[in-house]
Amino acid sequence: MKKLRFLAPLLVFASGLAFAQPAEKVDLNVVHRIKDEALGRNSKVMDHMFYLTDVNGPRLNNSKGYRAAGEWTVKRLKEYGLSNVHLEKWGPFGKGWNLEMYSGHMIEPMYQPIIAMPVAWTAGTNGVVTGNPMLVTPQTQAELDGFKGKLAGKIVLISPKRDLAMSTTPLGVRYTEAELQEIQSAQIQIPGLFGRGGRGGPGAPGGGRGGAAAGGLSPMAIQNFLKEEKPALVIQVSTGGDGGTLRGGGAQNRDVTDNLPTLVMAAEHYNRIVRLVEHEIPVKLQFEIKVSFDDTEPFNVIAEIPGNGKKDELVMVGGHFDSWHYGTGATDNAAGSAIAMEVMRTLKSLNLNMDRTVRMALWGGEEEGLLGSRAYVKEHFADPTTMKVTSEHEKVAGYWNIDNGTGKIRGIYLQGNDMCRPIFEKWLEPFHDLGAATITSRNTGGTDHQAFDGIGLPGFQFVQDTMDYETRTHHTNMDVYDRIQATDMMQMSAIEASMVYLTAVRPEKLPRKPLPPPQPAGRGGRGGGGGAPTAGRGGN
Numbered sequence: 001m002k003k004l005r006f007l008a009p010l011l012v013f014a015s016g017l018a019f020a021q022p023a024e025k026v027d028l029n030v031v032h033r034i035k036d037e038a039l040g041r042n043s044k045v046m047d048h049m050f051y052l053t054d055v056n057g058p059r060l061n062n063s064k065g066y067r068a069a070g071e072w073t074v075k076r077l078k079e080y081g082l083s084n085v086h087l088e089k090w091g092p093f094g095k096g097w098n099l100e101m102y103s104g105h106m107i108e109p110m111y112q113p114i115i116a117m118p119v120a121w122t123a124g125t126n127g128v129v130t131g132n133p134m135l136v137t138p139q140t141q142a143e144l145d146g147f148k149g150k151l152a153g154k155i156v157l158i159s160p161k162r163d164l165a166m167s168t169t170p171l172g173v174r175y176t177e178a179e180l181q182e183i184q185s186a187q188i189q190i191p192g193l194f195g196r197g198g199r200g201g202p203g204a205p206g207g208g209r210g211g212a213a214a215g216g217l218s219p220m221a222i223q224n225f226l227k228e229e230k231p232a233l234v235i236q237v238s239t240g241g242d243g244g245t246l247r248g249g250g251a252q253n254r255d256v257t258d259n260l261p262t263l264v265m266a267a268e269h270y271n272r273i274v275r276l277v278e279h280e281i282p283v284k285l286q287f288e289i290k291v292s293f294d295d296t297e298p299f300n301v302i303a304e305i306p307g308n309g310k311k312d313e314l315v316m317v318g319g320h321f322d323s324w325h326y327g328t329g330a331t332d333n334a335a336g337s338a339i340a341m342e343v344m345r346t347l348k349s350l351n352l353n354m355d356r357t358v359r360m361a362l363w364g365g366e367e368e369g370l371l372g373s374r375a376y377v378k379e380h381f382a383d384p385t386t387m388k389v390t391s392e393h394e395k396v397a398g399y400w401n402i403d404n405g406t407g408k409i410r411g412i413y414l415q416g417n418d419m420c421r422p423i424f425e426k427w428l429e430p431f432h433d434l435g436a437a438t439i440t441s442r443n444t445g446g447t448d449h450q451a452f453d454g455i456g457l458p459g460f461q462f463v464q465d466t467m468d469y470e471t472r473t474h475h476t477n478m479d480v481y482d483r484i485q486a487t488d489m490m491q492m493s494a495i496e497a498s499m500v501y502l503t504a505v506r507p508e509k510l511p512r513k514p515l516p517p518p519q520p521a522g523r524g525g526r527g528g529g530g531g532a533p534t535a536g537r538g539g540n
């Protein structure tokens with residue numbers, strides 16, 4: 001008995017040892033070399049940005065810019081000596097659409113050039129359209145019927161004026177320590193309560209007219225009525241932004257070439273016209289839109305660094321390559337694409353010994369519903385509607401995604417995968433002095449890591465400083481190279497390259513959550529399976 005009393009503490013200690021997680025190893029020499037390469041004069045991340053935006057942007061999925069950017073990216077990745085560099089087709093998607101020309105003018109009562117943009121997949125105007133605009137903002141079916149037979153060949157304004165309150169908060173912001181603390185605290189979510197994760201609401205594409213009209217007239221009812229009436233041009237107000245910044249409205253049917261010619265206009269210019277019309281002062285407007293359509297197939301951009309000891313196992317890194325066409329798609333998401341390319345250049349140029357193969361994927365069709373990444377995971381890993389996995393599924397060690405603008409990394413969203421917390425805490429230690437130390441169990445939604453998370457693969461997105469993503473650049477005509485912060489881009493390149501390297505050499509693959517149940521087709525839109533809500537700010 002005395003002997004047992006003596007042994008008891010020893011037994012407890014031994015069992016503690018048995019269950020304790022072995023300390024996560026981080027080769028600081030390699031991390032140092034990665035920092036040196038990505039934070040120093042060899043950095044190419046801003047060069048990538050220039051070619052993806054100023055030279056080849058925007059990159060609306062399946063458009064001329066998208067294809068030109070794809071060809072340039074393949075050429076550059078081959079120059080870096082990467083393997084298996086190719087464009088991997090997916091579909092169906094619908095037609096490619098290209099904006100060839102837009103012009104807009106107020107002729108009377110005074111001349112003014114008009115800031116507006118054609119909505120994606122809109123038809124052209126078949127020449128110059130000149131006319132007096134009509135305000136068509138019915139609240140009830142009866143009011144709508146009142147316009148019957150009166151709109152053919154007309155220029156119609158379909159939104160009410162938008163109040164522009166003076167902004168008293170800075171456009172660009174970074175997270176405060178208090179805000180990061182708040183993000184760090186777990187959130188208890190009732191599955192399905194929030195439905196669509198990520199973004200939604202009026203700023204999102206498709207919401208141009210905002211929700212249903214007060215009298216319950218749905219945007220669809222108005223659209224169908226307009227299709228019958230055949231106005232020459234439909235104009236809606238920009239739902240976000242001011243000072244000439246306009247945020248894109250709803251994309252149209254991608255399978256046809258005869259959508260109603262539709263513009264989204266900067267609020268200041270739209271409001272002036274509506275005020276004049278309301279005061280019955282004659283207004284004369286003139287517009288022309290030229291577009292072209294392509295019967296091409298979209299693609300994802302793929303490249304690899306083959307592994308050594310475990311070359312059949314995979315670490316993936318990426319972000320979406322496509323963008324909207326209002327600006328040059330700089331913060332959304334040339335940033336994430338340029339960084340993924342920089343991760344591959346950095347790891348390749350350092351010639352690091354990595355057990356697992358590193359595969360980069362730049363996705364198409366994200367803005368239309370994560371289409372490229374979903375097509376890819378279904379093809380390679382598992383069909384989410386049956387959750388039947390392929391042999392490749394168990395080979396994936398993890399996936400890293402960037403798609404939250406140009407702001408530097410402040411931490412990692414665990415997507416509810418708490419098993420990764422102690423691992424990532426260790427992995428981020430070398431970057432605390434660069435501002436990255438926050439690990440939160442929260443989910444973040446609205447982008448391509450969800451295609452992986454949705455089939456039970458560890459897919460992660462980073463907590464990033466918000467900057468002027470929601471206030472200026474997100475899906476706007478001001479999403480351009482000038483809004484990109486170079487040192488933030490370099491910090492992100494260094495951190496993501498390190499996360500990928502550490503995932504490629506870790507003895508075990510990253511821990512996984514249980515395989516989710518099959519998801520009915522069409523579920524898991526941007527919100528991903530199970531209605532994962534979005535944490536933090538910004539969307540994608």
Ligand SMILES: [Zn+2]
Pocket residue numbers: 320332333366403447539540
């Ligand atoms: Zn995005």
